[in-house]
């Protein structure tokens with residue numbers, strides 16, 4: 096990792112007062128969340144279930160095969176061994192300092208909130224809440240998780256309970272997309288991390304940014320590299336924690 100780039104990144108943070116973070120799967124994988132989009136995730140899913148993860152996570156499949164859906168969902172999303180990592184913690188710290196105004200994420204695991212972030216805009220919803228589509232009753236996260244992959248049935252009416260996540264074939268929530276667009280368009284520094292910006296429509300949100308500086312942290316190349324002020328190809332937890340540390344130290348002088 097280039098120390099000079101950490102110093103430059105920390106300087107950009109000092110000069111900004113409306114920072115927004117836009118993140119993808121790479122933020123979660125460092126916490127040990129299994130990534131169903133990875134080569135292994137894809138291979139294992141097709142081998143075990145005979146269909147792709149995208150098929151299982153579609154609205155029509157959910158209603159046709161809720162047993163398969165919940166088996167997969169439990170395995171990939173309710174595995175509570177994952178803990179917030181240095182990336183989540185550094186972003187929560189930046190928010191507390193007043194610099195960071197919002198985290199916009201494509202992840203549904205709730206790890207940002209567990210790290211202490213408050214304004215988290217979840218484009219694809221969250222596994223932390225579940226509702227009955229028939230009567231609207233909520234089922235607590237712990238209750239769904241305790242079923243260990245069995246189908247949760249509504250306590251009130253018996254209908255299958257659905258996670259508050261956006262499945263394939265479903266539109267993004269309008270209130271959420273407006274909040275994300277609003278946060279990104281008013282930002283003066285946009286940090287993009289752990290995403291190859293390949294998942295649409297989520298990746299389109301970047302285009303709302305009208306500010307000058309974008310900092311990009313991702314293992315692989317992205318379509319936004321040419322537009323970025325700084326590009327890191329390193330571990331996102333390491334980059335963010337080192338930068339926030341550097342920023343705090345500079346603040347004390």
Ligand SMILES: [Zn+2]
Nearest residue numbers: 227230249252
């Ligand atoms: Zn119900």
